Amino acid sequence: MNDIAVTRRSRITPEREAELYRAVLDLLREVGYDAVTMDAVAARTRSSKATLYRQWGGKAELVVKALRSQKPGGIADIDTGSLRGDLHAIIGREDDCAMERNAALMRALAMAVHMNDDLRQAFKELLVEPEIEEFRRVVQRAVDRGEVRPDNPALEYTTHMLVGAFATRTLIDDLPPTRAFLTSYIDAVVLPALGAPLH
Amino acid sequence: MNDIAVTRRSRITPEREAELYRAVLDLLREVGYDAVTMDAVAARTRSSKATLYRQWGGKAELVVKALRSQKPGGIADIDTGSLRGDLHAIIGREDDCAMERNAALMRALAMAVHMNDDLRQAFKELLVEPEIEEFRRVVQRAVDRGEVRPDNPALEYTTHMLVGAFATRTLIDDLPPTRAFLTSYIDAVVLPALGAPLH
Numbered sequence: 253m254n255d256i257a258v259t260r261r262s263r264i265t266p267e268r269e270a271e272l273y274r275a276v277l278d279l280l281r282e283v284g285y286d287a288v289t290m291d292a293v294a295a296r297t298r299s300s301k302a303t304l305y306r307q308w309g310g311k312a313e314l315v316v317k318a319l320r321s322q323k324p325g326g327i328a329d330i331d332t333g334s335l336r337g338d339l340h341a342i343i344g345r346e347d348d349c350a351m352e353r354n355a356a357l358m359r360a361l362a363m364a365v366h367m368n369d370d371l372r373q374a375f376k377e378l379l380v381e382p383e384i385e386e387f388r389r390v391v392q393r394a395v396d397r398g399e400v401r402p403d404n405p406a407l408e409y410t411t412h413m414l415v416g417a418f419a420t421r422t423l424i425d426d427l428p429p430t431r432a433f434l435t436s437y438i439d440a441v442v443l444p445a446l447g448a449p450l451h
Numbered sequence: 452m453n454d455i456a457v458t459r460r461s462r463i464t465p466e467r468e469a470e471l472y473r474a475v476l477d478l479l480r481e482v483g484y485d486a487v488t489m490d491a492v493a494a495r496t497r498s499s500k501a502t503l504y505r506q507w508g509g510k511a512e513l514v515v516k517a518l519r520s521q522k523p524g525g526i527a528d529i530d531t532g533s534l535r536g537d538l539h540a541i542i543g544r545e546d547d548c549a550m551e552r553n554a555a556l557m558r559a560l561a562m563a564v565h566m567n568d569d570l571r572q573a574f575k576e577l578l579v580e581p582e583i584e585e586f587r588r589v590v591q592r593a594v595d596r597g598e599v600r601p602d603n604p605a606l607e608y609t610t611h612m613l614v615g616a617f618a619t620r621t622l623i624d625d626l627p628p629t630r631a632f633l634t635s636y637i638d639a640v641v642l643p644a645l646g647a648p649l650h
Contacts, residue, residue, distance in 0.1 A: 416615020440604035
């Protein structure tokens with residue numbers, strides 16, 4: 253983090269930041285990305301547009317950081333000693349309600365992400381790439397432990413498998429993604445594709 | 452097909468039907484699902500709204516049938532003698548340009564599908580379920596040939612794997628889904644998860 257970022261950060265409290273993110277997510281759910289404006293966020297949160305722009309630079313960054321604030325952290329702290337244990341623990345960080353709320357937000361944003369270059373860029377840098385990097389560390393440990401062969405061709409598709417299951421559950425089965433579903437998918441698809449132990 | 456459907460069908464020629472579908476898809480790309488109206492379709496295609504309603508019942512059915520008209524058919528004709536051959540042949544029906552055009556249309560519709568119950572219903576009945584059924588037949592033949600064990604837990608996730616790869620390619624890699632990518636994904640993920648032969 254550079255000096256400018258630190259200066260920007262220091263202007264509002266973490267409580268106020270959380271309150272702003274909640275308001276942005278409420279607006280997103282109510283009207284969708286295109287209709288969320290900095291004016292609407294300022295009005296809803298009784299803040300000045302100047303503050304919002306100073307703190308977040310623009311709507312895309314504000315929306316993605318609001319989304320990121322909802323995601324459970326802590327993948328970096330998970331280290332159960334097996335790939336299956338790690339993946340189950342990652343899924344277990346969120347309860348089913350939180351998971352479905354996040355899935356609904358992601359669905360609501362899917363079109364906007366593909367229509368708006370700045371949103372797609374922020375989405376990629378602030379959400380997708382850090383997530384891929386975290387999964388990569390988990391899988392690399394499995395390779396280092398000898399659970400997965402380093403030349404297994406499914407290694408580069410770990411994120412596609414997991415995100416794909418999450419993304420297609422509602423479309424295909426008309427059911428929300430749940431921990432039970434994702435856990436079962438990990439055991440049936442992800443671990444066998446990687447040739448990793450199922451226990 | 453019942454008598455009423457036959458009567459409705461007979462009112463326009465296949466050429467005219469194809470022309471109407473192209474106009475609907477153009478409108479979808481230009482303005483998105485919410486802004487496509489039966490008025491706009493009628494104006495663009497110089498047809499009467501009464502004809503459109505008589506033929507398709509409503510916007511959701513018209514849009515989904517327009518999408519369906521773009522999909523390559525012929526899964527039912529594919530029977531290469533192995534699961535790998537069948538899945539590669541299914542991917543090979545479409546060139547990369549057509550695949551990316553379809554992917555872009557699906558992304559543009561993702562939000563609308565989740566916001567509109569009638570569109571989701573039409574999507575499910577006219578596109579998702581027939582596709583799942585076709586995949587099921589292909590995989591069932593592999594089970595019958597002894598390529599896949601009938602109790603393999605990945606069997607119920609075949610569609611999630613394939614559709615998930617298609618849906619996440621752009622989000623995760625910022626690249627369009629291509630035949631080369633999907634073929635590689637089938638060999639790295641789908642066949643190993645199903646325990647099916649890789650040759």
